Amino acid sequence: MYKVGIIGDKDSIMGFLALGIDIFPAYEADEIKRNIRDLVEKEYAIIYITEQASLLVQEYIARYKDNRLPAIIIIPGIGGSMGIGMNEVRESAKRAIGADILFSE
């Protein structure tokens, strides 16, 4: 049985605690990377990460993109959406199709 975790600043992720998602507050790039690595080892299937935190470790997240597990999903932090998560969707569409056709309307 796999688990679900979330990484980010404490204010953003605190609310998830009540949902039964394990929270891992982290602020510095090294801290975030270490958390991700730990969670991958501990068989977390889904790791949510706030946009702010994801900005610090972009290439580290990209490393797990082609693996089946874990799914690292970028979600907006408490400050509201910066469009980074949506950009991920756009990127994968671009990668597959070669052009940005989905979002061009």
Place this chain on the structure above:
Amino acid sequence: MAKLNVNPTRMEMTRLKKQLKTAIRGHKLLKDKLDELMKQFLDIVKENKRLREEAEKALDSAYKNFIIARAVLSQEFLGEALMMPKQSVAVDVSVKNIMSVNVPVFDFKTEDNQSDIYPYGLAFTSGELDSAMESFSDAMQPLLRLAESEKTAQLLAQEIEKTRRRVNALENVMIPNYEETIKYISMKLEENDRASTTRLMKVKDMIAKKAIEERRQKDRALQQA
């Protein structure tokens, strides 16, 4: 176009022709695979986009409510109230095969008693926290489904990229190379054929000349006798 570095022999040509046939067949298959993958991907990525919009909206209102709750309650108190969650989430991961791409399917097991999501006693907390918790709980389902859909889209995108690269390599490099080399060999072989034909004709000529010469000498000898 570069031709392959092979000996221009008939055997080599047969081998190359066989390889060319395989390459063309592979190219067709991969192209079909790419088309189908693309079709699937478009559906999935649209779903992905829709789910993300839904999840971000739900999350947004959850955060808004949470900020209000945080303003009303002290930091320590809030931490304490949320410390012991009532529900827990576990994921069962199974594998689904989309066009030979293994994508995960998340099956969620939330252990909770539906009646009550609040992990704290109602006596000491404010109503704001209750509504924050409720909206977080609403955001939960979209978020979990988003995880599955987004991962699937990413994996499919990777596979499509890989397949397209293969199709292009076959179409633009391998197949032209084979064709070029086969043409080169067949031309070389024809050239060899022509060379040996001329040689044979030449030899035949020489032999004929010699025969004529001998015949004349014989005739001359007969006349003298």
